[in-house]
Amino acid sequence: MESSVILVETVETKPTPAPEVSGFESEAFSVLYTEHARAVYYLALRFLGDPTQAEDVTHDVFLKAYRKLDQFRGEAAVRTWLYRITVNHCQNLRQTWYQRHIVATDNDRVWETAPSPTDSPLRVLEIKELGERIQRALEALTEEYRLLLLLVADERMSYDEVAALTQQTTDAVRGKLHRARKAFTQAFQKTA
């Protein structure tokens, strides 16, 4: 059974403004930034759970894209290419962090502090708390499940593209996504 989510209010959003730069090349870069900055930042934010790190990653991803565009062969969509850079960067950061810190897993803490489940597994009463709850639920998942959910949530990404990006078959992605959704729903319920 798929889960449902209840929200009380919504927030109007605006498109991401591009850096003010001049000249054709810079203008082209502005287009790239405007179209993809929000997606890259969101992936980094929810994957790492740290706004400062997400900002650093987004900065580095676009700088790298600016430098390495000659290596982009057009075999994948630009979004996929940017996501590949983002995922590599995030994974490197996490690896470095884990090497420096030996701590108990966050998962245990989520379960210990979570109140009893409510009647609706994904009920949200305040929009303000939604981001925090999503973050906590994502952090309770394995890195792979978290990444798959974030990637398929992007409507521009097909299952085939997600499979190529995560270096596995489309069938494997589908199977893991089924389990990832289930795990997320359970984790989200425990954050209520």
Place this chain on the structure above:
Amino acid sequence: MKQNFSKATEAQQTAAQEQAQQAQTGVEFKTVEELLRHDAAQVQPPKSLMTRLQQSLKQEIRPPAWWKRWFS
């Protein structure tokens, strides 16, 4: 007149009840992906990122011609 007042009060009560019920039920998301898409729509990269990127780009060498080829 009294009846009209009574009807109006009743209508107000019904409206209030509907509002309260709506607040309780809210908007329903059918999938986890829908929830994440909604969440993504609320998130904006910080403005400081633009400034940082602008500064970093200024320090870069003029971009090569592939930019022009690629976007033309």
